[in-house]
Amino acid sequence: MPIEFAERLKALPPYLFKELDRIRDEVKAKGVDVIDLGVGDPDRPTPPHIIQALNEAAADSKNHQYPVYSGMNSFLTVVANWYKRRYGVDLDPKTEVCSLIGSKEGLAQFPLAFVNPGDLVLAPEPAYPVYRSGTIFAGGTVHFTPLLEKNGFLPDLKAIPKDILTKAKIIWVNYPNNPTGASASLDFYQELLALAKEYDLIVASDAAYSEVTWSGRPHPSILQAPLAKERAIEFHSLSKTYNMTGWRVGWAAGSATLIKGLGLVKSNVDSGVFQAVQFAAMAALEGSQDSVEAMGRLYQTRRETVVQGLKAAGLTVFPTEYTFYVWVKVPSGLKSADFASKVLNEAGVVVTPGNGFGPSGEGWARIALVQEVPRLKEAAERLAKLKF
Numbered sequence: 001m002p003i004e005f006a007e008r009l010k011a012l013p014p015y016l017f018k019e020l021d022r023i024r025d026e027v028k029a030k031g032v033d034v035i036d037l038g039v040g041d042p043d044r045p046t047p048p049h050i051i052q053a054l055n056e057a058a059a060d061s062k063n064h065q066y067p068v069y070s071g072m073n074s075f076l077t078v079v080a081n082w083y084k085r086r087y088g089v090d091l092d093p094k095t096e097v098c099s100l101i102g103s104k105e106g107l108a109q110f111p112l113a114f115v116n117p118g119d120l121v122l123a124p125e126p127a128y129p130v131y132r133s134g135t136i137f138a139g140g141t142v143h144f145t146p147l148l149e150k151n152g153f154l155p156d157l158k159a160i161p162k163d164i165l166t167k168a169k170i171i172w173v174n175y176p177n178n179p180t181g182a183s184a185s186l187d188f189y190q191e192l193l194a195l196a197k198e199y200d201l202i203v204a205s206d207a208a209y210s211e212v213t214w215s216g217r218p219h220p221s222i223l224q225a226p227l228a229k230e231r232a233i234e235f236h237s238l239s240k241t242y243n244m245t246g247w248r249v250g251w252a253a254g255s256a257t258l259i260k261g262l263g264l265v266k267s268n269v270d271s272g273v274f275q276a277v278q279f280a281a282m283a284a285l286e287g288s289q290d291s292v293e294a295m296g297r298l299y300q301t302r303r304e305t306v307v308q309g310l311k312a313a314g315l316t317v318f319p320t321e322y323t324f325y326v327w328v329k330v331p332s333g334l335k336s337a338d339f340a341s342k343v344l345n346e347a348g349v350v351v352t353p354g355n356g357f358g359p360s361g362e363g364w365a366r367i368a369l370v371q372e373v374p375r376l377k378e379a380a381e382r383l384a385k386l387k388f
């Protein structure tokens with residue numbers, strides 16, 4: 001008998017970018033200078049003071065053994081202090097914060113702590129795929145909450161059927177949003193928590209992009225809402241804020257019960273974040289935030305550069321002051337995949353078709369601003385020449 005994958009792997013959605021990858025390789029093979037704006041991974045290096053903190057901590061043998069899986073007390077305290085400074089939110093570092101090996105790890109494992117086989121989980125689409133795969137791995141079933149332009153890419157909470165709400169265990173949200181760039185208000189979080197209280201839901205909020213902004217003010221945290229401590233958990237990452245995607249460090253914060261459940265899963269699966277990386281993360285959170293502000297301004301400039309080219313081609317984008325993504329509307333009559341192929345074939349620019357993030361992303365494409373301005377200028381000039 002051939003070896004078969006488990007049903008949970010078979011239940012994962014197919015990889016939608018195969019055809020696009022094939023065309024990209026074909027275009028590259030022709031010698032075209034392809035500009036890749038596909039993957040959402042910051043191109044700039046980690047700021048030097050963070051690297052230095054890693055180097056120093058890595059040289060100290062006290063950091064060479066297993067860390068506490070939930071995070072060093074000093075790290076958890078730095079996170080709690082960050083919430084106090086940033087949002088005026090009080091957290092008990094011992095019970096309301098947990099370190100993560102990158103937030104993706106926490107997002108994927110969280111459902112294992114609270115979802116029983118057959119339970120419903122509400123997740124947005126278009127979205128980062130991990131809310132869905134984590135649910136599938138836990139044996140749960142996903143009910144999607146579509147994010148539509150007419151609602152500012154927020155879920156229409158009133159449109160979720162009552163019987164679905166009654167059966168659901170968790171509702172996922174992600175603001176500032178990947179892929180749309182949409183943001184949420186504290187009022188939205190409050191409305192969401194009120195609904196969650198009515199139907200006994202857990203609210204899981206992915207805030208990976210909260211610091212990627214040029215708005216001059218922090219994106220709200222769900223933990224600012226009074227009901228949050230009862231039933232919300234927020235996932236945070238240093239990846240996008242400090243250009244640290246390869247370092248694998250983040251945290252979860254919120255309801256002590258939810259943190260405890262996540263911690264129980266984690267203590268059986270992983271052994272925490274390398275302490276030297278935790279020291280580096282502390283240096284990132286407590287040190288100068290000049291680099292964060294500078295990155296925000298840089299993404300704004302990069303965005304304006306690309307949007308100019310898109311506008312010249314007659315295309316429109318969803319406006320935002322958050323994330324390093326441009327969410328561009330595909331001209332009517334074209335599918336997202338056709339648009340992405342055309343842009344690749346005729347301009348040599350890789351963009352991600354919106355339907356790859358879920359069916360409601362059809363009609364849109366995502367452009368990641370992860371190249372330097374001169375390169376983006378080149379991309380914009382090529383895009384400007386496209387005829388639709």
Ligand SMILES: *Cc1c(COP(=O)(O)O)cnc(C)c1O
Binds near residue numbers: 102104128236238245
């Ligand atoms: C990049 C990203 C993350 C996770 O990043 P980590 O590197 O695992 O911390 C989480 N959510 C969204 C929406 C992302 O785009």
